[in-house]
Amino acid sequence: MIGKRGRKLRNLLIVKVPNLTRKRKLSEASILDQLEALQVAEVEFQLDALSDKQESDTPIVKTPGLHAFWKGFGDFPSSYFVRKEEVVIWQVVRGLLPTVGKKRIVMVGSPGVGKSCFLMLVGLYMACIEKRKVLIIRRVKEGDVANAVVYFDGQGSIARQKNLSAFRLQLLREEEELQGALVLVDGYSQAHVDAEANGLLPFHVLATSCQYDAKHDDPSHVVVIPAWQRNDLEKYARLTDWAISTGLSRKTKNLNDSTWRKFLKEQYFYSGGSLRDFCKTREALKEQVERYCSKIGNVQAYQLVYTYGSGRSSDQVDRIRRHYITNPENEEHYTKSRYWKVSVDSGYALKYLGQNVSMQKQLEVFTYAESVDAGFLGTTYKLLLRHAVHEAYAKKTPVVLKMNEGSYYERIEICAPRIECRGENEEECYTCLANLSERTYWHPDYPFFPFIDAVVICEAFRSGSNRSEEIVAYIQATIRNEKTFKPHRLRKLNEAMDKNPSIVGVNRVFVVAGPDSTTCKRFTLRGAPNPEEFLTMVSCFDPNEFERQLRAEH
Incomplete structure (x- = not known):
């Protein structure tokens, strides 16, 4: 070879580096090769009908299709109770969804209050009613299953798979078919989501039990899903087979009112505002509260109630404290953290943790419970x-x-x-x-x-x-x-x-x-x-x- 100035150049061997990622991509079957028809009735995820359902005498939506569809993929209940909070949250989220390309939505809340359930409804609604491509990535804690990935093509078909590695998840997200899809992530902490190696970025909507700090360069909308109010738990119990499934009774019909009141009062004393805990057997629930309380450190134990955030971004909100807001009917109270508190609401946990804290700390719980007319107010007073x-x-x-x-x-x-x-x-x-x-x-x-x-x-x-x-x-x-x-x-x-x-x-x-x-x-x-x-x-x-x-x- 001759250079521009006539100088001879050494022979050059040009080697093209193979695209290993591409080869890996081609060598593995994509979940998109396994598209199948979605068979779930629209009535099960019609979020626009929540308001009418909530105001009815039986605010429960039967969801046999969703229950079957999500079995083994993170699960979904066979029915869900529509409380006022869900109606308002949908109004808030629906207004924010058009902006998720610039500002993602992060739904926070205590374990067992319905975050995952609500996120799945949003996903189905966007895929089947709004005809959007939707990718849902769920953290799963079921034996050998670590995660579940479900893709909706917006035309009535879906593909799904369990236990995708971060590498394969990233490859999937790079496929042309998925470009422009709405990405919903369920059950991961902020730290896990933000780590690029995990394949969860970018996302549009996240549901997490962890506190989420939106930094100055993170314009995320943080929306809280608050704990259940006691009267909603009581209504749910009376409208379902709750008394049987918790082992409190062999029947639901013909229970007299005093028996109902006894069951409900005693169960709420242990569970607080978590529907999941409220539905456990009494023995399992009591053992769980004792176990969680024993794991709480001294510093945490002294904080029976505190303002959301407060420098606790690295801590997972433990399973004893619940999120509450000042006014459940006000949309602004779901998006402005100044209206949020995180409080111990289980009477059993308050008794356990309150033994070694000052009266002033206990008074903080009482004052807050009084301000929002919380179901645990009576216990805190005693x-x-x-x-x-x-x-x-x-x-x-x-x-x-x-x-x-x-x-x-x-x-x-x-x-x-x-x-x-x-x-x-x-x-x-x-x-x-x-x-x-x-x-x-x-x-x-x-x-x-x-x-x-x-x-x-x-x-x-x-x-x-x-x-x-x-x-x-x-x-x-x-x-x-x-x-x-x-x-x-x-x-x-x-x-x-x-x-x-x-x-x-x-x-x-x-x-x-x-x-x-x-x-x-x-x-x-x-x-x-x-x-x-x-x-x-x-x-x-x-x-x-x-x-x-x-x-x-x-």
């Missing part, structure tokens, strides 16, 4: 009263229950040197009461002991007098405006206490404690006995006022 009694003796500041005007006593003061939490079932609790010591505040270890929350030997004061009388107070703490007095429960209590030699001749009083004066003034105790037969009174214990008093005095 725990606060219990915690206040612990603080009272240590700081020599008695807990004062102020009676409604006109009551036989003006107030009672509790400053017990001994606090007992004993009795793992109803009969054990009655045995404990038969042996109750003087100046002791007893509360049951059994969370569903009926009628009362505590028994204490304490001091009572009549109006205008500084002289006290020793009484036995049967205390029931409540946030409600009314209760029904149950004479047969009082008889069982009195029978147990009659066996106790320490309180012979001591006056016994049934005392309702409410969180504020307004609640107490409105309170009605239905079926209360004649005061000459047995004394009942309504009192106020304001935890905020007690906490302020502690800070002022110490």
Whole structure:
């Protein structure tokens, strides 16, 4: 070879490097070679019909087709309950979908609240109603299955495969057929999604249980799917075979209302606002909460409630805390994190974690639960009263229950040197009461002991007098405006206490404690006995006022 200036050049051997990626691509069958017809009725994923369904008497959509289609590919329930939150979330997401080419959508929320279910509905809707190409990539935790990939061609056909490696997933996404497809990713953390080697980028919609930080160069729309409200869980239970599937009953029909209330109250005490947990058997649910609580570190345990974000981007939101928003009917509250809180809502978890935290931390949970009328408000109030009694003796500041005007006593003061939490079932609790010591505040270890929350030997004061009388107070703490007095429960209590030699001749009083004066003034105790037969009174214990008093005095 001769150069431009006549200089001879050495012979050059030009070697073309083979395209290994291309060869690999050609050597492996593509899932697109396995297209098949989608056989799911449109009514199962018609998101535009959610509002009408939610307002009906039976807001449940039957989904046998979706249940069969997703079996082994991440699964889908055989039906889903339409709550108000889903209706509003669809309005929000539908408005954001046209912009996903520039701003992706990230749906965050606690485990078990329906993120995956909702994302699958969005995928089917976009593929079958909007006629878009859709690629869904799901993280799966089923034995040997790690992931499931499903492609919808927008014309009624689908292809799917399990356990694609990151390399094969990337090859699939490079195929011409998939260009322009809407990519939905389910169940992966922000760190996993953002790692280019995992083949999940770019995506358009992500559903994750992890906190997601949209950095300054990440314009993602973050949308929260909040925890279930207690009344929705109760409605779901009554409309399905929930009582049977949880092992609580052999039948659903003809259960009386008191049995329903007992089942629902006790199950929610353990589950909080997770539908998935609410549907577990009682034993499995209790064991799960204990296991999760035992894994929570000291720093996390002290944060019973906190604002979303708060520097916790690297932490997975544990399975004890749930996302809540201020107003479920306001679309803005789903997209602006200033309206979000992450809170422990399982009564059992609150009891477990609350043993070693300050009253101020417990008060934060109560204040937030009160602000959004959360289903766990009643439990937090009972725990606060219990915690206040612990603080009272240590700081020599008695807990004062102020009676409604006109009551036989003006107030009672509790400053017990001994606090007992004993009795793992109803009969054990009655045995404990038969042996109750003087100046002791007893509360049951059994969370569903009926009628009362505590028994204490304490001091009572009549109006205008500084002289006290020793009484036995049967205390029931409540946030409600009314209760029904149950004479047969009082008889069982009195029978147990009659066996106790320490309180012979001591006056016994049934005392309702409410969180504020307004609640107490409105309170009605239905079926209360004649005061000459047995004394009942309504009192106020304001935890905020007690906490302020502690800070002022110490």
